[in-house]
Amino acid sequence: MISDGDWYTESSDELGLGFGLKIRGKLHEERSPFQTIAVYETETFGRLMTIDGLVMLTDRDNFLYHEMMTHPALTAHGNAARVVIIGGGDCGTLREVLKHDHVEHVTQIDIDERVTRVAEQYFPRLTEANDDPRARLAFIDGIAWMREAAADSVDLIIIDSTDPIGPAEGLFNEAFYRECHRVLAHDGLMVQQSESPLVHQQLIADMSAAMQRAGFAATDLLSFPQPCYPTGWWSATLARASARELVAPARDPAFETFYYTADIHRAAFARPAFMRR
């Protein structure tokens, strides 16, 4: 798929799918030590961040992804005090985690500091909670961090990574999940973005199997809309370190959300008929 200058387009020959946003112009582009980060001003979706030519987020629809990567897992845990985010350099996930009063500290570990600096400049709403005294930002390799972290030291791990190619590839395998399992408390949870329920069914099945081989007792799939990602339908896989019940939401959150509610929480766990087979 090619495009004229008024459109940002992302297309995948493998998926056979393309997506485009009408743009006013490019605000920023840089080559960090890890990847190429760009920011565009779109006509209708606010600002757009891309990494290596792939859509990461837009102002208009990132609330879906960020809320669904955080609130279901935090609610299902019940009282996660120690949270780690692997990836998530745009800080949108961090901001949502910090809305939960029971969180005592949250460490965001993204290998590329430039993503955070670009977000601070162009997406200030995402980084507005970065000064929260409970937040720590580390710009190091998440795999190495996890290998060195103490056992039983984290209640919730959120893996908010790019696609399982390039820098994030090592975040989608049994060896990494084994380290996560070791680091988690007995009743801990892990949640990882797991691509599209429609076109990445094999990846979703493989991730769940690898998590279980790594020691996780059970996995659940959460699904939710995400217009700027391929198919507009996205998922996260929630894994339990041990056999435990997930906490169901008793009421809507006390803080402001744009998508998440107690009903949306329950809805996200509903499994399409084709995924049961």
Added chain:
Amino acid sequence: MISDGDWYTESSDELGLGFGLKIRGKLHEERSPFQTIAVYETETFGRLMTIDGLVMLTDRDNFLYHEMMTHPALTAHGNAARVVIIGGGDCGTLREVLKHDHVEHVTQIDIDERVTRVAEQYFPRLTEANDDPRARLAFIDGIAWMREAAADSVDLIIIDSTDPIGPAEGLFNEAFYRECHRVLAHDGLMVQQSESPLVHQQLIADMSAAMQRAGFAATDLLSFPQPCYPTGWWSATLARASARELVAPARDPAFETFYYTADIHRAAFARPAFMRR
């Protein structure tokens, strides 16, 4: 957004959004008395039907739309025997309606017979139930049909139309809804596709208000993924002719579905936080 010959692309300057499917070639194109109908062979989504350059359906993902335009409303009604489909010429909605044993007859009223003939040729799975003795196909104007239909003669009206521009414009206003309300039985329901929850909020609000001005007692929004439509997130508005309870699904359907289940039914009614405001 422009495209080379290997991609079918649909883009809207108004929405600022574009969508593309990689294609192998065009199988069919004709100008009917009402619109231009085309069929493409895609690389990864099976066949694609477009009308006036807009994506209508693909083999791979039409199950989402067709199941969600039918099973929630039929289940919520409880025992709809007399069903009318306005639009729906591709016959996918008709096929799903006929899976319900309590349906005694269903009339599909699409102004353009050519859509059905093209579907018979290129999407035979969608038209496979057309010979069911309970099915009637009429190729006439749905607005005129509704005006002449007897009061109290239909249990469920499904408005499966194209966007509210062009031929379908007259299906999105109070005058038409008033006729639908007259034709419906006291406990009748109406369901109409209502575009994207993210980018058509005004249309959704306007439709609901017009339905209520036309006499409907209440409306609910159903939302579901639909990758080939703008934003990949779609909705249907379900209206009750009178104040009645909707029937909740007691169990999964006895017939085969690819998306719909009892859990998905409940999930579809969950309202995002931003829609409550």
